[in-house]
Amino acid sequence: MLVVLVLIVGCGGEGAGEEPLTVFAAASLTDVFQELAPGARFNFAGSDELATQIREGARADLYAAASPRYPAELHDEGLLEAPRVFATNRLVVVVPGGNPAGIASLGDLTREDVKLVIGARGVPIGDYTRTVLAAAGRMDVLAQVVSEEEDVKGVLGKVRLGEADAGFVYATDALAAGVAVRMIELPAAIQAEVRYAVAIIRSTERREDAEEFVDLLLSPRGQEPLREAGFASP
Numbered sequence: 001m002l003v004v005l006v007l008i009v010g011c012g013g014e015g016a017g018e019e020p021l022t023v024f025a026a027a028s029l030t031d032v033f034q035e036l037a038p039g040a041r042f043n044f045a046g047s048d049e050l051a052t053q054i055r056e057g058a059r060a061d062l063y064a065a066a067s068p069r070y071p072a073e074l075h076d077e078g079l080l081e082a083p084r085v086f087a088t089n090r091l092v093v094v095v096p097g098g099n100p101a102g103i104a105s106l107g108d109l110t111r112e113d114v115k116l117v118i119g120a121r122g123v124p125i126g127d128y129t130r131t132v133l134a135a136a137g138r139m140d141v142l143a144q145v146v147s148e149e150e151d152v153k154g155v156l157g158k159v160r161l162g163e164a165d166a167g168f169v170y171a172t173d174a175l176a177a178g179v180a181v182r183m184i185e186l187p188a189a190i191q192a193e194v195r196y197a198v199a200i201i202r203s204t205e206r207r208e209d210a211e212e213f214v215d216l217l218l219s220p221r222g223q224e225p226l227r228e229a230g231f232a233s234p
Helices: 027-036 047-055 069-076 106-110 124-136 139-144 152-160 171-180 207-218 220-228
Strands: 022-026 041-045 062-065 084-089 091-096 116-119 145-149 166-170 181-185 194-200
Touching: 022 027, 022 047, 027 041, 027 152, 027 171, 027 220, 041 047, 047 062, 047 069, 062 069, 062 207, 069 194, 084 207, 084 220, 091 124, 091 152, 091 171, 106 139, 116 124, 116 139, 116 152, 124 139, 124 166, 139 145, 145 152, 152 166, 152 171, 152 181, 166 171, 171 181, 194 207, 207 220
Parallel strands: 022 041, 022 062, 116 145, 116 166
Antiparallel strands: 062 194, 084 194, 091 166, 091 181
16 A cells, blocks of 8 residues: 555566656655655645745656645745645654653643744744644744754654754654654644645656656545555545
8 A cells, every 4th residue: 555656657667767856745644655655756845945946946746745835935936837736744853762851732831941943934844733732822832843844754853862852843743753752732723734735847858757646646545555654634
């Protein structure tokens, strides 16, 4: 089931002198996309950074972002085909596995001794975090931020290493980290609308393979491994 995209990314193959499908994707998609398409060439980073690279002419066939914002902007600029939402996610707070700071709720994050790490402004995980805090009426939490990271992997990494007492990440990243972190769920009423959008680069020379990738992401076969990783269907 996890090799459903092998036929797509393997079309042509090295024997035919063709390069693999090149996918620019949000860092939070790293594990599931590598399982789905082990033969593809990936560039995982913050969605905003990837958008900048595409604007500057970086070669790619597909762009999958953790927010519809950047695909929509690139579409308006004529660089992408129409984006399509293929998955959703939710935010959680993560703490190191031993939870040395004893954090159990958003309110605990306001303590003066707490070191918090979040995504930078303009990065989807950073913008979603600020949306959640605004909805909860807890923007005071930001006073405890000691670092702002360029993607969700940076946030998770600092919490795992014990360099921070807590961080805001996607539920999928928290699940993938296993016992290295402890996950604290957030109320549904304050959740941000986290949507992932994918679009084909208009200049791609592998349009057919790119279209098959998108179609499969939206199909039941493609949605199943996403759900197993903790994503939800759009």
